Amino acid sequence: MIQARSKGFDVVYGARNNRETDTEFKKWTATAFYGFMKKIGVEMIPQAADYRLMSRRVVEYLLKYKEKNLFLRGIVPTIGFPSTVVYYARKEREAGTTKYPLRKMLSFAWDGITSFSVAPMHFVLGMGIVTTLVSALMLLYTTGKYFAGETIQGWSSLMVSIWFLGGIQLIGLSIIGEYIGKIFNEVKGRPRYIIQDNLLRGDLNEDK
Known part of the structure; x- marks a missing residue:
């Protein structure tokens, strides 16, 4: 070394x-x-x-x-x-x-992920979008079942609302998480950039 x-x-x-x-x-x-x-x-x-x-x-x-x-x-x-x-x-x-x-080891891995990335929040956002899309598919499915006479009272609205509200909650949590992630990065106060060689400072030192 x-x-x-x-x-x-x-x-x-x-x-x-x-x-x-x-x-x-x-x-x-x-x-x-x-x-x-x-x-x-x-x-x-x-x-x-x-x-x-x-x-x-x-x-x-x-x-x-x-x-x-x-x-x-x-x-x-x-x-x-x-x-x-x-x-x-x-x-x-x-x-x-x-x-x-x-x-x-699990604690170490979690520290590494949460110290450098908001990827978990992006994952939650993706899950929220997928869940919301599933609620739209459930709406079509339950509507078809309703007109076919294969449902009981309240089943259609219950199925759609569970999926839809679950998706909206996940999306809302991910949005809040994005803001918290930005605050998290700001409070660290990491340098925006690092200068490897300062040629001007070298010239000044030579002048002295």
């Missing part, structure tokens, strides 16, 4: 080159997590842990992230700067037990 840093890389990630020591369940969940995070737009280094080597300027910019719940695996790649990955072979545990059971 130090050799990679000496070549000019500001961030050197340590990543596993394989998961042979993991169970099939752990392999599947890890692959699914990284794949899902990529789909919702979160840039992460696959198979990389929280152990990494960073230059001073990267650390200084990282300190500008004032949020308390720091999801480092997602935050560090957003800072930018030249980076590389050093792969290593993970050996089997020789003593002790893992301090990362399933409960903590």
Whole structure:
């Protein structure tokens, strides 16, 4: 990692080159997590842990992230700067037990999703729209059943209203969630942009 840093890389990630020591369940969940995070737009280094080597300027910019719940695996790649990955072979545990059971893994995944994306709200919005469309189909279905004389009193209105109101509620919750998501992103106060090299400052220093 130090050799990679000496070549000019500001961030050197340590990543596993394989998961042979993991169970099939752990392999599947890890692959699914990284794949899902990529789909919702979160840039992460696959198979990389929280152990990494960073230059001073990267650390200084990282300190500008004032949020308390720091999801480092997602935050560090957003800072930018030249980076590389050093792969290593993970050996089997020789003593002790893992301090990362399933409960903590699920909590970690949820923190990563909610810290960087409002995708769950978009999912709720999609469910609301689908449910509302289903209510329209139910209206056609129950109307046909009504004229065919195959319904009892109140059945048609009950079926349509349940689907329609359920869809409207989901859409309303997703709209509220969108506003809360924007507030959530604003209160974090993350830097809008990061300057890698300030050439003007260098010129000024030379003049001095």
